[in-house]
Amino acid sequence: MTNHRKIVLDYLMQETAFTEAQSFVDRIQEINESFETVPEEVIDSYGELNEYELWEIIRKLACEGKRRNK
Incomplete structure (x- = not known):
């Protein structure tokens, strides 16, 4: 059983530039498109997430x- 949340979270943690607020939104948009x-x-794992998981x-x-950025 694949852990869809972990796959998406790991990808976003690696690809998000936390010094730029727009970076996270850009990564989500890239997945959506x-x-x-x-x-x-x-992409497949993201499609399997429910709203709560997302x-x-x-x-x-956001916490990361x-x-x-402290």
Whole structure:
């Protein structure tokens, strides 16, 4: 069983430039639009997430961005 949340979270943690607020939004948009630069596994996993899981990922990224920008 694949952990879809972990796949998406790991991708966003690696690809988000936490010094730029717009970076996270750009990465989510790239996943939504299935850009060629986004691995297929991430796109598929993102499609399997429910709203709660997506908000949990957003919360974790926001906390990480806050921690890194203190």
